Amino acid sequence: MNSEKKGVFIDHIYKIYLDPKTKKEFYAVNDVTLDIKPGSFVTLLGPSGCGKTTTLRMIAGFESPDAGEIYIGGEPVNALTPNKRDTAMVFQSYALFPHMNIFDNVAYGLKLRKVPKPEISARVFDMLKLVGLEGMENRYTNQLSGGQQQRVALARALIAEPGVLLFDEPLSNLDAKLRVYMRTEIRRIQQQFGITAIYVTHDQSEAMSISDNIIIMNKGVVAQMGTPRDIYYRPANEFVADFIGEANFLDAEVERTEGELVRVKACGVSFNVARPEKNVESGEKHLVMLRPEGIRLAEKGIIPCKVLLSCFMGSYQLYHVQTADRVVKITDNHPVGRRVFEVDEEAFLDFDPIDTHLM
Amino acid sequence: MAFFKKAEKSGASEKARTMSQDAKKAKRSSQARSLDRKKFFGDPIMVGAIIFLVIFMVLFVVYPIAMLLADSVTAEGRMASVNAYYKENVAGRVNDYNYEKNDVARLELIKNRLKDTYDASLQAAKARGAEKPREEPEVKVLRDVYNNANAEYKDANSAYKKAVTGAESASKGSILEFIVQMFKTLPRSEAWTHSRAALKLYFSSDNQRVSVSAFTSLTTDFGFKDAFKNTLVIGLLTGFGSLAIGFLFAYVDCYVRVKNRVMKKLFDVVSLLPVVSPPFVLSLSMMLLFGRSGLITREILGIFDNDIYGVKGIVIVQTLTFFPVCYLMLKGLLNNIDPSMEEAARDMGASRWKVFTTVTLPLMLPGLGNAFLVTFIESVADFANPMIIGGSTDTLATAIFLRITGGTYDTHGAAAMAVVLLLITFILFMVQKYVLEARSAATLTGKASRGRMLIEDKSVTTPLSILCMGVSIFVILMYICIPFGSLFKLWGMDYSLSLVHYKDMFAESGMKAFKDSFILSIIAAPVTALFSMVISYLVVKKKFKAKGFIEFTSMIAMAVPGTVLGVGFIRGFANGILRTGFMQGIYGTGLILIIVFVVRSLPVGTRSGISALRQIDKSIEESAYDLGAGSGKVFTSVTLPLIKDSFFSGIVTTFVRSITAISAVILLVTPKYLLITCRINEYAEKGSFGIACAYATILIAIVYASILIMNLVIKYFGTSRAVREAQKNEQ
Known part of the structure; x- marks a missing residue:
């Protein structure tokens, strides 16, 4: 790979659509600023309609931002058409050329660059080998399975050695098992090439498993940007916490800060939680976030509650319990040999401060 | 690097944020x-293509029609006052300025001075004793002045005369011609x-005499009145006739179990015939x-003076020509009716007839209206049939031609x-396109969920099949x-075979x-196919002003009858664009015939191109674009190969339409x-049916x-060939 890795910097971009019926402006992308380092794998994650695909299409050049500037490798690219940008996209529908065989599909980008023929064929064969499609070069796209088509699309995008690789929900048309396999493949190939990749998906497990960094978007704005771990354990707000995995929230009032712990009061009980990065003052109202797997249901503990639902799910026991404040979800993993609480039993929530997150 | 830019940029956008909300929105x-x-x-190929197409459309679709409209409203009534103005002000200028008088006087003056000076110099020369006078500088100058003045005067005079006569003739034409003539000949101011x-x-408002004098003269014109009435009557009858037969065919095809294979084949043949038959x-x-x-009337029935000419002949012939169009349209709609609706009605106790009248027919109503209007338009625009079989009965199309x-x-x-x-055609077309077409699609959405139980009841199938069979045969x-007509020595008299015709x-x-027909059509074919593919590509895939x-003009050409377009071209190009003589050269050449072929076939090609393109996923082209192909390259390397079939059939359709075109x-x-179709018309008019048939x-x-050939080409070079072959190898 001789091409230069390129970073992408997005500077306060907006995309505004006019609703044809109501004539109202709709901010599909609202003041988004991102800095994507060369060689990193970044995922744009969010519910449908959050502006992630629009952002990706603006990077590719299919849409123009209504304000702001996009830089690829430090160069402003707003005025460039997609064919002049150093990006290659892998489409949701693969978008393979049905009138060409696999070889010609993959070779397309090189032919456009007028690479000499022997070099083209050498590079195409190398690439097909890399994606595990040796010997398939004479087939047509409709003779391949979904996973194979996906690899052709990847090979076609990679072969021209773009500075940035873009993925638009590339795995959503595959079945669940293949999806898991392909995402590790994509990650492997990206690592091997060290290419910058921007990946759009609405599947959180895909995002978690594949990315260096995740950008959570909601209603056109960036809700949070960070490593998968950061986002899971230290979500910036209720939306992120809820969107990634499952989350319980308790309304709490800060009493005081003690070293690495914060003393809060919730459900009429005082307890310690981990101290967050931001400063909290006593008397402030905050949310305490607890992951269902971070809570134990016990006969003795911190917060009293009553069991509403108790359900055996195979690998875990699922509880819904009523606290003084809200209903809390608890998953008790591998519950063998532990006491199982029944509906209407009284119990306590028990957790360590490290499993809590104050928002 | 990115960071550096970021710092610099965010400063700027900080400033931007302080702007007022409105200004920000506007800026965004x-x-x-x-x-x-x-x-x-930044995409010169696409911009070039668009500009070219716009110019083409304006010049060869909009302009001729606009010219027609302008002509018909700018008639003598309003021009009368312009004419009067001309006589008073422009023509009168001759006396006011009196170029001639003034200039003659001026020339006289110069001549006299020239003579005087010359005489003076002669005297001087004599005094000097020389034989010939020297050419005095003064004489030379004067001579030049004289010559110049003379030339100038001549030029001005002839130009002025030209202007005056030009304006005078133009003042009898249209206001447009008048103005053009003014600018062409008079000084600009x-x-x-x-x-x-x-x-x-x-x-001016008190100039109420007016404007539609050409129309007013039409209303008193009996030829026009008859033609107008005939056109509508024939259109209505043909519309209903075609609708009835077309619906019968469609119903039998979709609802009745036909065991006979031959019957199915007949249906296919009959539905293909109007597409391939010369008009x-x-x-x-x-x-x-x-x-x-006639063979049947005279030889078999023994009737000698059967009169099939006139309205009834035209209606019969047009019905037989156009009913397959109805058949194909209605077949598509019937196939879209979900059989479970009819089954539900049947289940609730309705008889088959009741189901037909209360469910099937009401569902089909907008579709029937649509099919009716389409044939109505075809009939009204038809030129060839009324021309040949109309006898002394004229429709508008033939009346225009005869004018x-x-x-x-x-x-x-x-x-x-x-x-x-x-x-007439435009209004019908608008109603059909924007009211009925949408509605007929709206009532019948989606595909039938499963096959329909076909009617096997003999009391229904037998009469219906016999009817259809009869019509097809x-x-x-x-x-x-037709081929027999060309082979018999003299139809009606001598039925011996010969090649004399x-x-x-x-x-x-x-x-x-x-040769002429073939060459002109074969040039028009690929041009039209390319144009219509480019138009459909732009319409489906691109956004521009x-x-x-x-889109509209390429579709509207469908609503313009050939005869109308012909007259538009005559009025528009016979004396050059806007009668200025510019581009007059193309009138009367093969080029203008090719252009007419192109314009006439464009709507058909565009329509098929659009439907072919809508089936291509947008992201296929986007991915080519993203991989570095410019828009021209995307079109030639991805889009065109994917719609190759449609492109080939566009070429052939245009070729067929062109070589059989006449109106x-x-x-x-x-x-x-010499065009084949015109020759056929000529011979048929003359009564030389043998040669016409040949x-x-x-x-x-x-x-x-x-x-x-088209089918072969599509089979061997079409889109799916390579794919099919590869599949074969796999097995």
């Missing part, structure tokens, strides 16, 4: 717009004042079979009639009649007719070019051959 939308514009114009004054007069084939055979010396060719060359009256014809018989045909420059215009070209063709037979053969 304008940035995207200007970026899009920049990207758009004068032309301005006169044009302004003329325009003011022309549109007047049915009229010709109608006359051969039922005419005054122009009938010795008087009354293009003005023809233009007014053409406008009436255009209005009759139509096919009529087509078969073919001999005659080739003796009277038949070869040239075939002129898109609506291109527009018959008005524009010059003796330099031409028609070969024409049908050409059309069939080209369709066969």
Whole structure:
């Protein structure tokens, strides 16, 4: 790979659509600023309609931002058409050329660059080998399975050695098992090439498993940007916490800060939680976030509650319990040999401060 | 690097944030717009294609029609006052300025001075004792002045005369011509004042005499009245007739179990015939079979003076020509009715007839209306059939033709009639396109969930199949009649076989007719196919300002009858664009015929191109674009190969439509070019049916051959060939 890795910097971009019926402006992308380092794998994650695909299409050049500037490798690219940008996209529908065989599909980008023929064929064969499609070069796209088509699309995008690789929900048309396999493949190939990749998906497990960094978007704005771990354990707000995995929230009032712990009061009980990065003052109202797997249901503990639902799910026991404040979800993993609480039993929530997150 | 830019940039956007909300909004939308514009114009191939298409459409679709409309409203009434103005002000200028008088006096003066000076110098020379006087400088100067003045005077005089006569003749034409003439001949400033004054007069409110004099003269014109009435009557009857037969065929095809294989084949043949048949084939055979010396009327029934000419002949022939169009449209709709709706009605106790009248028919109503209007338009626009079998009965289309060719060359009256014809088809087209088409699609959405239980009841199937069989056989018989007509020595008298008609045909420059028709059509075909593919590509895949215009004009050409387009071209190009003489060169050449072919076939090609393109996933082209292909490259390397089939069939369809076209070209063709269709018309008019049939037979053969070739080409070079082959290898 001789091409230069390129970073992408997005500077306060907006995309505004006019609703044809109501004539109202709709901010599909609202003041988004991102800095994507060369060689990193970044995922744009969010519910449908959050502006992630629009952002990706603006990077590719299919849409123009209504304000702001996009830089690829430090160069402003707003005025460039997609064919002049150093990006290659892998489409949701693969978008393979049905009138060409696999070889010609993959070779397309090189032919456009007028690479000499022997070099083209050498590079195409190398690439097909890399994606595990040796010997398939004479087939047509409709003779391949979904996973194979996906690899052709990847090979076609990679072969021209773009500075940035873009993925638009590339795995959503595959079945669940293949999806898991392909995402590790994509990650492997990206690592091997060290290419910058921007990946759009609405599947959180895909995002978690594949990315260096995740950008959570909601209603056109960036809700949070960070490593998968950061986002899971230290979500910036209720939306992120809820969107990634499952989350319980308790309304709490800060009493005081003690070293690495914060003393809060919730459900009429005082307890310690981990101290967050931001400063909290006593008397402030905050949310305490607890992951269902971070809570134990016990006969003795911190917060009293009553069991509403108790359900055996195979690998875990699922509880819904009523606290003084809200209903809390608890998953008790591998519950063998532990006491199982029944509906209407009284119990306590028990957790360590490290499993809590104050928002 | 990115960080550096970030710092610098965020400072700027901090500033931007302090702007007022409105200003910010305005700035935002304008940035995207200007970026899009920049990207758009960064693509010279696409911009070039769009500009070219817009110019083409304006010049060859909008302009001729606009010219027709302008002509028909700018008639003598309003021009009368302009004419008066001209006489008073412009013509009067001759006396005011009196170039002649002034200049003659001035010339006299110069001449006299010249003479005086010359005499003086002669005297001086004599005094010096020389034989000849020297050429005094003063004499030289004076001579130059004289010569210049003389030339200038001559120029001015002739220019002025030209202007005056030009303006005088123009003042009898349209206001447009008047103004153009003014600018062409008078000095600009004068032309301005006169044009302004003329325009003011022309549109002044008390100038109520008016404007539609060409129309008013039409209303008192009995020829026009009859033609108008005939056109509508024939249109209605043909519409209903085609609808009835077409619906019968469609119903039998979709609802009735037909065990007979032959019957299915017959349906296919009959539905294909109107596409491939030259326009007047049915009229010709109608006359051969039922005419005054018809095979059936005379030989079999013994009727000698059967009159199938006139309205009833036209209606029969048009119905047989157009019902397959209804059949195909209605078949598609019937297939879209979900059988479970009818089954539900049946289940609740309705009889089959009741189901038909309360469920099937109401569901089909908008579709039926749509099919009716389509045939109505076809019938109204039809030129060839009424021409041949109409006898003394004229429709608007033929009346227009006769106005122009009938010795008087009354293009003005023809233009007014053409406008009436255009209005009829245009209104019908608008209703069909924007009211019925949408509604018929809305009531029948989606595909039938599963197959329909076909009717097997003999009491229903037998009469229906016999009816359909009868019609199909009759139509096919009529087509078969043509080659026989060309082979019999003298139809009605001598039924012995001979090739004499073919001999005659080739003796009277038949070869040239075939060559001309063939060459012109074969040039028009790929051009149209390419144009329509580019138009459909732009319409489906791109966003730009002129898109609506291109889409609309390419569709509207469908609503313009050939005859109207022909008259439009005459009025628009016979004296050059806007009668300025510019581009006059193309009038009467093969080029204008090719252009007419292109314009006439564009809507069909565009429509099929659009439906082919809609099936291609947008991201396929985007991915090519993203991989580095410019828009021209995307079109040629991805889009075109994917719609190859549609492209090939576009070529052949245009070729077939062009080589069988008559309505527009018959008005524009010059003796330099012989066209097969015009020759057939000529011979049929003369009553030489043998030669007409010989031409028609070969024409049908050409059309069939080209369709066969198309199918072969699609089979071997079409989109799916490679894919199919690869699949075969796999197995």
